[in-house]
Structures are given as structure tokens and as C-alpha cells.
Amino acid sequence: MKIGIPKEIKNNESRVGMTPAGVLELSKLGHKVFIQSTAGEGSGWDDEDYHAAGATILPTIDRVYDKSDMIVKVKEPIEQEYDLIKEDQIIFTYFHFASNKQLTEAMMKSKSVCIAYETVEGEDGSLPLLTPMSEVAGRMAVQQGAKYLEKPVKGRGILLGGVPGVPPGKVLVLGAGTVGIQAAKxxxxxxxxxxxxxxxxxxxxxxxxxMPPHVVTEFSNEYNIRKHIKTSDLIIGGVLITGAKAPRLITRDMLKEMQPGTVIVDVAVDQGGCFETTRPTTHEDPAYIIDDVVHYCVANMPGAVPYTSTVALTNVTLPYVLKLANMGWEDACADDKTLAKGLNMVGGKILFSPILEAFGWKEAMI
Incomplete structure (x- = not known):
């Protein structure tokens, strides 16, 4: 199979869909890998690293799409890429369709085969391709939240760990999944x-x-959320419903109950966010303030640490890339129920029902 690795062109996205190690594994099996020039530089690999592993370096993104049977990416295609995608071409990446109607309609129009990392699901409910980025984002949420609590960036002026004689900051974590556990840690x-x-x-x-004794748990409901937001310095939203829009747990009116300079970090922003006032931001302009509350809602948070993120992601995506390349998408998905859960769209037809529910569509094709 011919596999293409384009350079990510989303704002401040420095990750890449495959490492040289992955290229080598595919090349050894006789597959052809095309990678766009400089695609790996942000993560620490130059063109020569990929060439030495067996890849063919192409100068432009359109040539990568044109020559490839399967595209392996990190982030969803953006508008400049829509017309490059061909009918029956496999696109293997994060999509988060339920929060992006324009992308959903564009991929339906392309009649491509869309396999979404975030809905590849094990029989035990685990999300093997989402987990490593959730681990990175959960840890980064605290790292960034601690930074934005500083007064020069309009935070409360709180040092999370405190010092002798001064109590530590209070952190509220919504969701005890991968993001929440890593943030709490x-x-x-x-x-x-x-x-x-x-x-x-x-x-x-x-x-x-x-967790240690200074991490406590409570059942989540509106009463408890409203109670804790009044005294929390940093609030992290890490709630996920697989492939669907995130529930809105903090409404606009709740901001008025928070202390001025409170920081809220919405890790669920890719799925529409779990705060009503969430809007996606970029690493270039990451934060905004509403009602004296600092919002950090960067949609590709792990992109700020691209080497760590790329290696963590490709550790788990490569086995599926190899299976798709060796067997083709139909046989691969028939053979692997976990991979089959990632099949969101084929030939313009939506196969993943939460996408239909997100937009109120009744049919699998419009």
C-alpha cells in the first residue's frame, strides 16, 4: 500500500503522523511511504531521517495526498485539505466529527474512508489511541493552569503548591478518566x-x-460542582463521551460564583467543551477572559510538546497502520473489532451514530 504522511498545517501543530521507526517497519514489509518535506522537523526528525528509513520525500502536501492510498495524520483535515482528499482514500487520524459540522459534511462529500483515532475502542471500553494524548493533555492542563494562575497573565496570583505558612492552591478536576487522573497526579x-x-x-x-490523601473524591452533580467552584483556584474539565459532544457541566452563570482570576482549562474542547463559555483557542493565542475567569481552551494542547506526543501517539497507532496497510481497511476492520469501532464514515455514509445524534440527523447519509 502507498501511505502518505502530510505536514500538519493546523495552527502551531508540530506533531507528525509517523516517526522514522514507523516508516522503517512499513518499508520492510514492502509498503511505500511518502512524507512531505519538513513534516517531522517540529518533532525532531529531518528529511534525511525519514529517507534513511525508506520514505520518499515529496515537496508539497498535494503530491502526498495524490500518491497515497492511505493518509496517516495527527489532527483532522482543515479546509485547505478538503479538496485534496480522494474517493475511497483511507484517512486515519483524530477527527472529532461531533463538534465540527463543516468537517463532517466535507468528508461525506469526499466519499473517503474515515477512521477516527478517538473512537477506536477495546472490548473493555478503553480508547487505546486516545489514551496517550489524554495522558499528555491531563498533565499539561495542570502545567498550563499553574502558569495562568500567575498575576501577570490575570490569574489569582496563586502558587499551587503554596509555601510554609501559606496554604496550597485548590484544584477541581471534573472527570476521573485518563485526563482527570493524570491532572490529579x-x-x-x-x-x-x-x-x-x-x-x-x-x-x-x-x-x-x-492517590495521596490530599486528593479527595466526590460524586459529580450540579450541587457539588457549584459548591467547589466558589473556592477552587484551578478547574480542569476532562469529561469524555466517546465520539460525542461533551456535556456542559459549567454554565455561563456559574462563572459569577468563581473568584476573580480563577483559571479553567477545558481539555474536552475537541469534543465541544464541557464549559458553556468554551471556544477553541491556539497556542499562539491560548487564553481569554470572561467575567474575570481565565479560560485556557487550546484544541491541540499536546502539540506544544511534539516530540513526547508524537512518540506516545505513534507507539499505539503503528500496529493499526500496519494492519490497514497489510490487509486493506475492509479485512482489517472485519478482523479487529477494536479497529472497526474507529470506522466513522465510508463513501459519504456515517457509520458512527453519535455523529448523527450530535447534529440531529436521522439518516446515515444526507
Whole structure:
């Protein structure tokens, strides 16, 4: 199979869809890999690294799309890429269709085969291709939140860990999934007082078992959320419903109950966000303020640490890339139920029902 790796062109996105190690594995099996020139530079690999691994370097993104049977990316195609995508071409990447109607309609029009990293799901409900980026984003949420609590960037002027004689900051984590656990771990490591809310008692028991005593858990409901936002310095939203829009847990009116300079970080922004006032931002202009509350809502947060993120992501995507290349998408998905869950769209037909529900569509094709 011919596999294409275009350079990511979303704002401040420095990750790349494949490492030289992945290119080598595909090349050894006789597959042809085309990579756009300089695609890997942001993550630490130059064209020579890919060439030495067996890739053919192409100068432009349109040539990569034109020559490839399958495109392996990190982020969803953006408008400049829509017309480059061909009928029956496999696009293997993060899509987050439920929060982007324009993208959904464009991919339907292209009649491509869209396999979304974020909905590849194991029989146990695990999300193997989303997990590593959730781990990165959860840890970064605290790192960035701590920065934006500083007064020069309009935060409360709080040091999360405190110092002797001064109490630590308070962190509220919404969701005890991968993002929430990693965020709680980082915040606890800094010495903050951490509260984790979730509706899944099994997850709360796990958090309670593995975290230190200054991480406490409570059941998530509106009453408890409203109680904690009044005193929290940093609030992290990490709630996920696989492939669907995130639930809105903090409404606009709740901002008035927060202390001026409170920082909220919405890690669910790719899925529409779990705060009503969320709007996607970029690393170039990451934060904005509403009602004296600092919002950090960068849609590709792991893109700020591209080497770590690329290696973590491709560690888990490569086995599926190899299966798709060796077997073709139909046989690969028939053979692997986990991969089949990632099949969101084929030939203009939506196969993943949460996308239809997100837009109120009744049919699988419009």
C-alpha cells in the first residue's frame, strides 16, 4: 500500500503522523511511504531521517495526498485539505466529527474512508489511541493552569503548591478518566489540594485507592460542582463521551460564583467543551477572559510538546497502520473489532451514530 504522511498545517501543530521507526517497519514489509518535506522537523526528525528509513520525500502536501492510498495524520483535515482528499482514500487520524459540522459534511462529500483515532475502542471500553494524548493533555492542563494562575497573565496570583505558612492552591478536576487522573497526579505532585468529581463510583474508588490523601473524591452533580467552584483556584474539565459532544457541566452563570482570576482549562474542547463559555483557542493565542475567569481552551494542547506526543501517539497507532496497510481497511476492520469501532464514515455514509445524534440527523447519509 502507498501511505502518505502530510505536514500538519493546523495552527502551531508540530506533531507528525509517523516517526522514522514507523516508516522503517512499513518499508520492510514492502509498503511505500511518502512524507512531505519538513513534516517531522517540529518533532525532531529531518528529511534525511525519514529517507534513511525508506520514505520518499515529496515537496508539497498535494503530491502526498495524490500518491497515497492511505493518509496517516495527527489532527483532522482543515479546509485547505478538503479538496485534496480522494474517493475511497483511507484517512486515519483524530477527527472529532461531533463538534465540527463543516468537517463532517466535507468528508461525506469526499466519499473517503474515515477512521477516527478517538473512537477506536477495546472490548473493555478503553480508547487505546486516545489514551496517550489524554495522558499528555491531563498533565499539561495542570502545567498550563499553574502558569495562568500567575498575576501577570490575570490569574489569582496563586502558587499551587503554596509555601510554609501559606496554604496550597485548590484544584477541581471534573472527570476521573485518563485526563482527570493524570491532572490529579500532577496537581498532587505540586502539593495542591485536589478534588476529583465523577459519576462513576468505580473510577472514584480507583482514584481514592491510588492517590495521596490530599486528593479527595466526590460524586459529580450540579450541587457539588457549584459548591467547589466558589473556592477552587484551578478547574480542569476532562469529561469524555466517546465520539460525542461533551456535556456542559459549567454554565455561563456559574462563572459569577468563581473568584476573580480563577483559571479553567477545558481539555474536552475537541469534543465541544464541557464549559458553556468554551471556544477553541491556539497556542499562539491560548487564553481569554470572561467575567474575570481565565479560560485556557487550546484544541491541540499536546502539540506544544511534539516530540513526547508524537512518540506516545505513534507507539499505539503503528500496529493499526500496519494492519490497514497489510490487509486493506475492509479485512482489517472485519478482523479487529477494536479497529472497526474507529470506522466513522465510508463513501459519504456515517457509520458512527453519535455523529448523527450530535447534529440531529436521522439518516446515515444526507
Amino acid at each position: 500532577m496537581a498532587a505532585g505540586l502539593g495542591a489540594q485536589v478534588t476529583v468529581l465523577d459519576i462513576d463510583m468505580k473510577k472514584l474508588r480507583y482514584v481514592n485507592d491510588v
